[in-house]
Amino acid sequence: MTYRFDFSWIGDYLPVLLKGVGITVELILVGALLGVALGTLCAWVRALGPLWLRPVVGAYVELIRNTPFLIQLFFIFFGLPSLGVQMSELQAANLAMIVNLGAYSCEIVRAGIQATPRGQFEAGASLGMSPVQTFWHVVLVPSLQRIWPALSSQIVIVMLGSAAVSQIAAEDLTFAANFIQSRNFRAFEAYLVSTVIYLVLAILLRQMLRGAGAVLFPRRRAAR
Amino acid sequence: MKRRQFIALAAAGGLALLAAGPACADALADIESAKTIRIAVPQDFPPFGSVGADMKPAGYDVDMANLIGEKLGVKVELVPVTSANRIPYLQTNKVDLVISSLGKNPDREKVIDFSDAYAPFFNGVFGPDDITAEKPEDLAGKTIGVTRGAVEDLELTKIAPPSAEIKRYEDNNGTISAFLSGQVELVATGNVVAAAILAKNPPKKPNVKFLIKNSPCYIGLNKNEPVLLEKVNTIIAEAKKSGELNAIARKWLGADLPAEF
Numbered sequence: 185m186t187y188r189f190d191f192s193w194i195g196d197y198l199p200v201l202l203k204g205v206g207i208t209v210e211l212i213l214v215g216a217l218l219g220v221a222l223g224t225l226c227a228w229v230r231a232l233g234p235l236w237l238r239p240v241v242g243a244y245v246e247l248i249r250n251t252p253f254l255i256q257l258f259f260i261f262f263g264l265p266s267l268g269v270q271m272s273e274l275q276a277a278n279l280a281m282i283v284n285l286g287a288y289s290c291e292i293v294r295a296g297i298q299a300t301p302r303g304q305f306e307a308g309a310s311l312g313m314s315p316v317q318t319f320w321h322v323v324l325v326p327s328l329q330r331i332w333p334a335l336s337s338q339i340v341i342v343m344l345g346s347a348a349v350s351q352i353a354a355e356d357l358t359f360a361a362n363f364i365q366s367r368n369f370r371a372f373e374a375y376l377v378s379t380v381i382y383l384v385l386a387i388l389l390r391q392m393l394r395g396a397g398a399v400l401f402p403r404r405r406a407a408r
Numbered sequence: 409m410k411r412r413q414f415i416a417l418a419a420a421g422g423l424a425l426l427a428a429g430p431a432c433a434d435a436l437a438d439i440e441s442a443k444t445i446r447i448a449v450p451q452d453f454p455p456f457g458s459v460g461a462d463m464k465p466a467g468y469d470v471d472m473a474n475l476i477g478e479k480l481g482v483k484v485e486l487v488p489v490t491s492a493n494r495i496p497y498l499q500t501n502k503v504d505l506v507i508s509s510l511g512k513n514p515d516r517e518k519v520i521d522f523s524d525a526y527a528p529f530f531n532g533v534f535g536p537d538d539i540t541a542e543k544p545e546d547l548a549g550k551t552i553g554v555t556r557g558a559v560e561d562l563e564l565t566k567i568a569p570p571s572a573e574i575k576r577y578e579d580n581n582g583t584i585s586a587f588l589s590g591q592v593e594l595v596a597t598g599n600v601v602a603a604a605i606l607a608k609n610p611p612k613k614p615n616v617k618f619l620i621k622n623s624p625c626y627i628g629l630n631k632n633e634p635v636l637l638e639k640v641n642t643i644i645a646e647a648k649k650s651g652e653l654n655a656i657a658r659k660w661l662g663a664d665l666p667a668e669f
Binding site: 261265270350351352366367 | 553556557561562575576577578582585586589590591
């Protein structure tokens with residue numbers, strides 16, 4: 185191999201890289217929290233909610249899960265202004281990630297809810313719990329515990345997919361890498377550095393989610 | 409004389425003739441006696457030159473070539489070229505003129521001559537009429553869309569005040585979409601790209617605010633052709649005065665020739 189690596193630019197572009205990392209982290213934190221909240225709500229509707237609302241949520245889930253994230257992002261950023269809905273690129277990126285993760289996590293959480301044996305609902309009722317108490321303590325928390333690994337994976341996938349937001353000039357980590365290589369033409373180095381940062385971010389995120397799982401679901405038993 | 413020697417000699421003689429040919433001839437006299445002028449035009453660079461639906465080349469450069477043929481009273485033979493081979497075509501005497509959105513630079517000036525400018529080509533800041541921006545300082549507090557890594561991105565990054573927000577998009581289409589959907593107030597791009605937006609007759613019209621980098625197009629011709637050069641310059645000057653050149657600019661670039669042109 186005759187390629188000569190040159191990383192002397194890192195000092196100059198460190199602020200750009202750090203800003204990119206900050207925005208990627210912000211996007212995934214907001215996206216994961218609100219996206220999973222939205223997904224859980226949708227899962228409740230699809231599994232147990234009012235009958236008239238189920239097809240509405242079903243349509244949302246199928247629409248989002250069967251179209252590319254990039255198109256959803258362009259629709260929100262370039263399309264909605266025609267209807268008078270103007271958003272900054274960061275708001276559009278956040279919204280797209282919430283809506284996207286909402287649809288995927290809906291199906292994951294719903295799987296957990298529907299895996300709850302019918303008898304557990306009846307057991308909750310027979311203990312004198314209200315339907316809300318039953319849903320929370322008997323259905324939702326054990327469901328989340330069951331599907332936590334799958335949900336964690338989906339969150340990491342969405343974090344990596346956030347690279348697409350650079351296309352609407354949101355200045356995330358991918359934007360930083362593109363920006364740097366368009367200035368100094370060290371494409372190999374710029375993408376190498378961003379690859380390493382994404383890898384570290386993804387590993388950290390997985391560890392955080394694993395830790396969060398251990399805190400949120402302390403009664404976790406061995407899988408049966 | 410052995411046959412091999414004869415061939416070598418003949419070949420050398422032929423080469424010498426070829427090399428001497430363009431240098432000593434008067435190209436204008438040749439054109440007039442042949443009643444044909446051969447002009448290199450682009451075929452893949454709208455709006456300067458592209459092949460239309462009728463398979464005929466059309467564009468600013470093609471109209472300019474026809475104008476020159478008309479003024480000289482000779483038939484025009486259009487020779488499609490790419491940006492890489494347009495100067496070699498001229499140097500090897502395959503064409504008499506290159507009208508192919510050719511910009512001037514010192515390296516090119518070493519090998520060919522240039523006429524006066526015949527077409528505007530510049531990077532600038534464009535925006536709707538209700539925004540005033542006459543110089544880089546006026547961009548303070550405004551959002552400007554550019555295509556990342558393009559010349560105008562690099563230049564604007566240097567000259568724009570810190571409070572100006574530069575939004576960098578992946579390609580020209582992203583920049584155009586951002587402008588048309590109101591995500592940015594102004595765009596920095598080439599006059600050709602702005603013309604492409606104007607051609608779609610959008611609600612927000614990108615009119616020129618100020619120039620970032622000006623590199624107009626020139627007609628290229630071989631060195632040591634003072635008669636042809638002068639004739640071409642006269643035609644350009646007259647076409648500017650008569651408004652014929654402005655009509656071509658309006659037709660293909662959607663805007664009048666710049667005042668300083």
